[in-house]
Amino acid sequence: MDDDGSEPDARFTLANERTFLAWNRTALALVVAGLAIVQLLPPFPGVPWGRHILGLPLIALGAAVSAIAYRDWRRVQSALRHGKALPRSALPIVLAAAIAGIAILSAVVLLISAVR
Secondary structure, eight states: OOOOSOOOOHHHHHHHHHHHHHHHHHHHHHHHHHHHHHHHSOOBTTBTTHHHHHHHHHHHHHHHHHHHHHHHHHHHHHHHHHTOOOOOOSHHHHHHHHHHHHHHHHHHHHHHHHHO
């Protein structure tokens, strides 16, 4: 991290860290949900690939959320140190779009399974 700039108020640094940890809890929950779907969910009748098509994107999304959260933590910390405006995070739109996509994919898998 940039050591340039002045040390920000500890409250802001700790708030930034709490936000980072909250995003990582979300990432961990996505990874665990993906693993649970792939390993524990009964197979969909007539759709042998159904569990994988639902679980693997959740695992990948968890990895992406964790990586983006770290990038955002660094960017916010740098902005705090330099007294600049806080950068916007891409995480809310990434997470919302991906979860909506996975929900649609889930509906498609269920419909295919019901038809077969």
